[in-house]
Amino acid sequence: MSEEPRDVFKLSRDWLSVQEVVDAVSSSTCGAISVFIGTTREDEVEGRKVVGLEYEAYELMAQSEFTRLCAEVRARWPTVTHVCVHHRLGWVKVGEASVAMAISSPHRHDSQQAIQHSISRLKASIPIWKKEVYDTEEASWKENAECSWSSSSREK
Amino acid sequence: MSEEPRDVFKLSRDWLSVQEVVDAVSSSTCGAISVFIGTTREDEVEGRKVVGLEYEAYELMAQSEFTRLCAEVRARWPTVTHVCVHHRLGWVKVGEASVAMAISSPHRHDSQQAIQHSISRLKASIPIWKKEVYDTEEASWKENAECSWSSSSREK
Amino acid sequence: MTAQVLVLYFAKSAELTSVREEVVAVPTSVSSQDLWTLLLQRHPRLSAVQGQVVLAVRQQYVDICDQLVALGDGDEVAVVPPLSGG
């Protein structure tokens, strides 16, 4: 019943398929699949309305940081079977998914804990950036609080 | 930006669509959707191979217990926006999803914590039963450890 | 005073009784223990799950104990083996 672990990372300019991410981690040895989907909320920032996000990535390093993230997750939760992340690049309209992550494991607690940790680690270490674009055509680069060199981390 | 909270519960004899469960909770006010999918593992029990599961439910009470579960989750995590559960009835082959649950919230920690809690509560309180069916044509009724009157709980 | 209630059997209890539902005459005020005993008399094979089930009265769980249950015509009572959804 053993199965080669899969770590699947894809940067995509198209709409994300949740089913595809789930299928990438499904396994006859796993009773549990935990999934996280991150989307852009409708938001107003100082009277300007967010219309979408523009994403870019350091693509090769994003892949190598993902591989490192998976190794760390497997060391901590050895029963994690497969991990899959699809992340958008380029223009993402408000309301569309920017990231979809799925993790499978034989029992649910492992995949549930692993996915919480993995989303935090993704935000802290995978070189991807987004710019919020407003209806005024202005834009501003965002910073994850999880990133150790973000301004919110520096203030601590 | 306020939106009427949705609590969607469906018992289904068909294949579960993860996309449908996700779409049922998506909202322009939510940045996070957490999903859990439970499937049947390939398993051998005393030399017999599990080929599938046969589910049944006390359908009306399952709906009312789900409503109660949602109220409890919203009391504890007031930012939870929508909750959706699709659960299979009847015959489910090994490897197919038996349950898919999705919860949306503005920020990810709420939906992540709420989904862990909700899956435990579902197993403890929603009147659904499954019988494991083996390749020998034998079968046995399962009991969730989370159910307060299961034999594993009684032993405690 | 008796009431005609609809008794539902699920999972293993339905296998033991060989019926999924039936109308049963029960006292309008009865402990859940006595209600269970009454069902056991109708279906002696239910003794196989003695101590392993709870009841549901009007879709609310009720432990089998001394607690009094008020019942009226048409009320739903269910025999509820340990749950295994999910």
Place this chain on the structure above:
Amino acid sequence: MTAQVLVLYFAKSAELTSVREEVVAVPTSVSSQDLWTLLLQRHPRLSAVQGQVVLAVRQQYVDICDQLVALGDGDEVAVVPPLSGG
């Protein structure tokens, strides 16, 4: 000794330099602080993100500090503003 490295700029740093990548001659052994100073001299507008970025050398994060970095021809160096993926 100098090496020809490929320097990549991302997000706000790419907006400030107006280039996404360029080949730069750098010492083969240099502190990450001196490497950053060298990039600042090429692109004075990068001072807007001074203290708010790290570097990546051959796809490994390196804080801007006294730490020595060994560089060879063709190595990749990146200016990495705070991350905002997810």
